[in-house]
Structures are given as structure tokens and as C-alpha cells.
Amino acid sequence: MNAILLLCVVGFVAAQQPQPCVTPQQWEANLFDYSEPNRFMVRGRLSYDATNHRERLLEEVEVGNDREYYDVIALFDLQTEFIYNYKAHNCSRQPLTRPWRDFGIRPDARSFGEAYIGTSALPGLGLLVTMWGTNHTTPSNDTVRTFGTWTYRACLPVSFISHSTQMGRTQSSFFDIVAGISDPNVFIPRPECLTAKEYAMRDTIFGTPAKKFTK
Numbered sequence: 001m002n003a004i005l006l007l008c009v010v011g012f013v014a015a016q017q018p019q020p021c022v023t024p025q026q027w028e029a030n031l032f033d034y035s036e037p038n039r040f041m042v043r044g045r046l047s048y049d050a051t052n053h054r055e056r057l058l059e060e061v062e063v064g065n066d067r068e069y070y071d072v073i074a075l076f077d078l079q080t081e082f083i084y085n086y087k088a089h090n091c092s093r094q095p096l097t098r099p100w101r102d103f104g105i106r107p108d109a110r111s112f113g114e115a116y117i118g119t120s121a122l123p124g125l126g127l128l129v130t131m132w133g134t135n136h137t138t139p140s141n142d143t144v145r146t147f148g149t150w151t152y153r154a155c156l157p158v159s160f161i162s163h164s165t166q167m168g169r170t171q172s173s174f175f176d177i178v179a180g181i182s183d184p185n186v187f188i189p190r191p192e193c194l195t196a197k198e199y200a201m202r203d204t205i206f207g208t209p210a211k212k213f214t215k
Helices: 002-016 196-200
Strands: 026-035 040-049 054-063 066-075 080-085 090-095 110-118 126-137 143-151 157-164 168-179
Antiparallel strands (some): 026 040, 040 054, 054 066, 066 080, 080 090, 110 126, 143 157
16 A cells, blocks of 8 residues: 555656647748857857757857857758858868757756746736756766757747856857748858759759768
């Protein structure tokens, strides 16, 4: 009898534990990014595809008094990044070594409760968010500590902070989020970034999902 009661209590407590919501796999948003180790700020428009591990960022980078403007396509499954420099009018292709940034809530994340950004005193004056944090180890044996806030409804990311020994501390904030990808060709690099053969086969190589290509 006591064993049955104990199981009932444990089941009741487990049922009370908050469960992470599920962030949409594809969305677009205005982004503000700050990297503490490098002391640079990034503002731009992000297209985010968690299904195929792809990012497209039209960005303005500010380092001190210098500003640069880039069009960056990061294809994590292909481990390749294309960077178009608007000032120099050229494109570079380089290996992608940084880990994929998943802006969803990890299944093992710990809940830090809910709160209003603004106020709950009157309707329409605040945004209810849910807060989660976790630690995890990357394949390169780097321990990453994260803390983020997501909207209570729709589970859209609002802010995301991560800290690790290798990458330092970064903070991201998101605004004007739209679910889905507005342009299906957004992850196709510019002609300047590709060979003639690659550009002719761009829909096949960089479609959904992206496929490996020969250099």
C-alpha cells in the first residue's frame, strides 16, 4: 500500500514539472548579437532553418568605429560558409567550424519559471515569457551554459545567452519574428560565390535539404 502511494506521489510531482515548449523549426527575425570576447555587435535579418541546419544573415557588423556589411550563408550540414562583402563586392568560401546554434529549448533544460516583459497589470502592456537554462558539452569537449527566454504562446525566442570556455559569452535578441521562410531561395549563394557549374545546379545543390557538392 505504501509503495503504491509513493508511486502516486512521484507521478504527481513529475506531472507538475514544466515541459519545454517546441520552437518552430523555420522562422525569420531581426537579430541583435553581441559577442563579449571579440567586442563586436551584429545587427541584421536572420533566416533560420533548424530542419536543415542553415542560416542566412544580412548583417551590419560594428567593431569599435568600423562598420562592415555582409551577406552570410552558413550551411552547417555541408560545413561551408559563404560570406559576401558589400563594400568589397567579393565573396569568400570557408570551412564552417563553429557549432550549430539551436535556438529551441533543449529537452534537458531546467525551467526558471514565467515572467512578464513589461507588466501584467493591464492587458496588452506585457509579454508573457517562459525561461529555461541548461549546460551541455559539445563534441569538442567544450561546456556550454545557456539561458534563454521564449514567448509563452508560440514558443518564439526572445533572448538567448550562452557562455563557454572556447566561445566566450554571446547574447542574442530577436525582434519582429515571422514563422516560416519567405523566400525558398534564400539559402542559395550569390553567383559571385559559386563556380559556373555550381550556379547552374544551384537548385539541386542548395535546395531542401542541401546536398554535398564537388569543388
